[in-house]
Amino acid sequence: MNEETRQNLALGLISVRDNQSSPVAPGVTQLTLKFVNVCFVAEPNSRRWVLVDAALPKQEKKIITWAKRLFGDQAPTAIILTHGHFDHIGSALTLSRHWQVPMYANVLEFPYLTGSMPYPPADAAAGGGVISRISPLFSRGPFHFNEVLSPLPDDGSVPGLDSWRWLPTPGHTPGHVSLFREDDKTLIAGDAFVTVQQESLHQVILQRTRLSGPPRYFTQDWGQAFESIRLLAKLNPAMATTGHGPPVGGSLLTNELERVLNHFHDDHMPKHTFMH
Ligand SMILES: [Zn+2]
Numbered sequence: 001m002n003e004e005t006r007q008n009l010a011l012g013l014i015s016v017r018d019n020q021s022s023p024v025a026p027g028v029t030q031l032t033l034k035f036v037n038v039c040f041v042a043e044p045n046s047r048r049w050v051l052v053d054a055a056l057p058k059q060e061k062k063i064i065t066w067a068k069r070l071f072g073d074q075a076p077t078a079i080i081l082t083h084g085h086f087d088h089i090g091s092a093l094t095l096s097r098h099w100q101v102p103m104y105a106n107v108l109e110f111p112y113l114t115g116s117m118p119y120p121p122a123d124a125a126a127g128g129g130v131i132s133r134i135s136p137l138f139s140r141g142p143f144h145f146n147e148v149l150s151p152l153p154d155d156g157s158v159p160g161l162d163s164w165r166w167l168p169t170p171g172h173t174p175g176h177v178s179l180f181r182e183d184d185k186t187l188i189a190g191d192a193f194v195t196v197q198q199e200s201l202h203q204v205i206l207q208r209t210r211l212s213g214p215p216r217y218f219t220q221d222w223g224q225a226f227e228s229i230r231l232l233a234k235l236n237p238a239m240a241t242t243g244h245g246p247p248v249g250g251s252l253l254t255n256e257l258e259r260v261l262n263h264f265h266d267d268h269m270p271k272h273t274f275m276h
Contacts, residue, residue, distance in 0.1 A: 018032065019032070028239075040070055052081075053080075053092075054081070057090035060095050076101055077160030082188070083175060083190055084105065084175075085119065089113070102148055104151070106176070107151040108168075113142070121140065152177065169228035169231065186238065186240075187240040189240050191215055211253075236254070237253060238253075
């Protein structure tokens with residue numbers, strides 16, 4: 001059995017909510033593909049829309065079908081990446097070529113997206129269950145998006161979306177970003193935090209709404225990860241969609257963010273890791 005087959009077998013186990021969409025906020029739709037979410041974001045009073053993240057490889061057909069359902073033949077203005085992990089960028093290049101649209105990411109994520117550097121090896125001992133243990137099978141890149149990739153603007157604006165801004169939320173990866181719409185306090189958090197305990201197959205299958213820090217096996221800097229969640233909590237988001245798990249909002253979101261921050265060191269970090 002080769003590496004890709006083993007990875008697909010493992011990931012095939014966790015596709016319970018595959019191809020299901022959930023409304024997040026006006027104009028914002030989350031689509032779950034296998035165990036990861038992408039987000040369609042429409043600009044109000046216009047035909048413009050943007051795709052945030054691009055799932056695993058070979059998901060482009062499903063994403064295109066959903067895009068047609070939501071926006072007809074209108075292509076997106078851009079594809080925005082919260083970060084460059086394999087499960088968020090897998091279909092990005094195919095989609096970018098298909099729609100002939102640019103892809104944007106934080107410039108700090110560029111080494112992994114332009115062929116210079118792979119992500120560090122996954123931490124199989126990160127704990128929390130079977131997904132951590134199989135994580136060394138996941139692709140670490142680097143990926144080669146040079147032909148279509150541009151840096152997100154320095155001023156925090158989001159190409160194609162006037163009412164949103166992006167903010168750096170490093171820790172899970174150095175160039176990880178979140179998107180925020182001040183008007184109704186909608187947050188797209190990527191993997192800064194997630195709404196299912198991603199390491200645990202059991203939790204992923206049940207898709208229980210319980211906030212968790214970033215997926216452990218791939219998180220590079222736990223001190224930064226903590227500060228990023230603190231920053232996002234301070235925004236007082238009313239609704240959040242994340243890279244893994246269902247959308248969550250209201251007092252559940254507020255209380256869960258507080259719980260994660262209060263128990264971050266004990267419950268959300270690998271036992272053998274220290275914050276520096
Ligand atoms: Zn990730």
